[in-house]
Amino acid sequence: MYAALKNRFAAWLFQWRGPESGPIVLVQRRVFILPTRQGYAFAVVLLLMLTGSINYSLGLGFVLTFLLGALGVNAMIYTFRNLANLRVAGGRAQPVFAGDIARFEIHLENPGTAERHAIGLTPDRKEAVYVDVPARGAAAAVVGVAAPRRGWLRPGRITLFTRFPLGLYYAWAYCELDTQCLVYPRPASPGLPLPPASCGAGTGIERGQGQEDFSGLRPYHVGDSPRHIAWKLAARDAGLLTKQFAGQAEAELWLDWARLPPAMGVEERLSHLARWVLDAHAAGLAYGMRLPGETVELAAGDAQRDRCLKALALFESAAPRPATQAMGHD
């Protein structure tokens, strides 16, 4: 109850409004500022100096106290200026596997003539990255966000903050960018062996003797001829691989949802399928994938891998979710 109220209050105060498309300009009302612990310590020192100056009637003590006091008050403007009016835009984020850290590229553009120093970005107020943005220039920061589940991942509410130049104030702004990162299911480890390839219609298992034209390697399956095993690679700890030859029939490798043990849950199946996709890709095979209600046609290469993994990531998933949020502020 209290947490919910606090959350509502913070949402009102800080104008959290969900993801925003396009670059976000940190206008005045988006930037908040509070003294830091050092700021309070500075105030205490100034108070001591003031009492000393009064008690001992130190004219210069007054001058110094007021000078530092004015500096401390002005520092609010400097710190605010260091953050305000930056343009924040989300960049590309390479897909990651669930459980890894999604790295969101965030572009900061400084339209003004004052250089911005030590701008921190943090998704969770624990770990932060810092960038300097040159005057009339731009800089990119990579913010790591934990990706616990497959699907689309938003960076969530990123806090941009700065304490520059004196560390007496903490200015911050919230940015919820409309950028997202694809999170693949975590590949099962250890995975099941690849399913055996079925033959294409109307072709034999082997056709002719054209075994001279080496075309690639694939993982060893029980039943492969020992003559086709790449023994030299096996000796180098590469695992057992079977050499494939051009004359060989194109085996149709189908990574099939239905082939997995029926006892497996949805996520576990996806996880094993992801492992198969990676194994098949590593072996350079052509493969297709069958999911309930979706089929990825037979193909090979990076694009096929990405297609399959994306299908797995978005299998039966709803709209993109934001990352888990850390509430409150310093």
Place this chain on the structure above:
Amino acid sequence: MTESGQALALRHVLCLLASLALVTVPHAPRLPWWIGALAAALAAWRAYLGHLRLALPNRWLLLPLAAAATVGVYLHYRTLFGRDAGVALLVVMLALKLLETRSLRDGMLLAFLSYFLIVTNFFYSQSIPTALYMLACTWFITATVVSLHYGRAEPPFTASLRAAGSMLAHAAPLTLAFFLLFPRVQGPLWGLPHDAYAGVSGLSDTMTPGSISNLILSDAVAFRVRFESANPAHRHLYWRGPVMWDFDGRTWSASRFFHSPPEPPQLSGERVAYEITIEPHGKRWLFALDLPAAAPPRALVSSDFQVLSLEPVNQRMRYEMVSYLGSAHGAQERRLALRRALQLPPGSNPRTLEYARALRERFPDDREYINQVLAQFRAQNFLYTLSPALLGEHPVDDFLFRTREGFCEHYASAFVVLMRAAGIPARVVTGYLGGEVNQLGNYIIVRQSDAHAWTEVWLSDRGWVRIDPTAAVSPLRVDAGISAAVPRTDPLPLLVRGDFELLRQLRLTLDLVANAWNQWVLGYTPERQRRFLASVGVSEATWQTLAVALLGITTLIMAGLAVLMLRQIRTRVRDPVRIAYARFCAKLERRGCARRPAEGPADYARRLERLRPDLSAAVNAITRLYIALRYGAGAGPAELAELKRLVRQFTA
């Protein structure tokens, strides 16, 4: 450096070390030598550890060190409190803190304490050079703080210095406003430690041969005087200080008990009004010309017309006085006082007493006797010098009959002894004589080197009459000042001698600056503040009105600074091409054909073609020019002028 727990880099440690060293160095001569050595050793140790990236020492090593240093401070000062011991302790603890300075947080604390250490320097000196030095220290420390907060790409230290310099410059207006308007209260808020005002010089309440001539060697300022009207002549400028009644054969001392207030003197003679700004001297005397008419606030006039402050003069203070030059006083002096003014220690200076008795037999009239004694001083080749020969067991005897050279205290002392021996009540008055007129600021500077001693004798028909025996020996001392009176070989301070006109002018200019500094910076007291506010039209300022005024001014200044600062981060649309196109769009928007947010110029033009075929020629021309100017190459000022013209003529 961005996280408060982040470890400090070596260059930051060195900057902090330098900050601390800068503010500690002025303290060094005042501290026991071992504290300086300890602090330097600890600093060197910290730099060494930082250089080799070694771990800092364990707390269990530092704690005994801190305890030992505290004991050392206690043994040296016999206390842990008070100004000197406090500063010593602070320096030691800061040096020890260096060895605990690991992170940004520690570094910030160290910087703040360095600021604090600056204030402790003001206990000892608030001169202009000190102020400039400490301003430089503030600058350096601020730059250090800035350098601690740069991101990964830290610019060189000069950039931090530049940033800190401009920040301090920005802080100046607010500082000035606060300095002038912050409601001042009269310190101290609580009792000061006994050593708060140690080491100031001035007249003392005793006078032995040599005590004043030692003071003469100092050209420190005793006080400054500004007369309401024209400055009186030099020979009237007898600044009355401690009056000495009691003599033990060598030393004169001022009365230790209060006299009852004086009977109101018949004030006659020239009235002069003046304002004195006195430097702290740790005693209670305030100085005034003969004869002070009334005591300033928080002071009283004793029956021998000393002006005494209720508290010792421990800080520079200002007071206004009115005196009547040459006014007689004490015609009805009490018998007790007269008896006291006749006392001589039995058995000392026998030759002098014998001489006085003999002389008195020849001159029974008081005035004739006095004139005769003065004539003796004149006739017998007495020498006025700063470095007289040493005197023996009977100093007056020695002075009168053997050495015959001395300074004003010798003459005053001998004269009073001769008077008292002849039955004429007499006393010694010490103070200052004359002063230097600073034409630039039209005020008089009275220095310690103007210290003087003269006498007063009591005549039954006139009361107390001032007689300056020094004048008999060296009339120049009275008429022209000390530098004219003593032989050129005497070791007067160079600046007191008026030989170098250029130097003298320079010195007077400097004193003018110093005086303004004293009056406006150091002596900006509640009283001064009240007067300043009255001069700008705020006559009855309470602290509430001051607070409101400060708040208003602070807001104004901050708003000004904010405008100045935030202009640097604003996006400026200065591109004439975009301005022209924006005007074109605005014209269309008024006709209900607004451009959509994500619509490119070419798409917009195509849509307009459908919406308003009548405008197609102009729209196409403008769009083509805009695209060429904004995205293409080879478009120049001619095209821009054409675009501007088309937009101007465009009507939807």
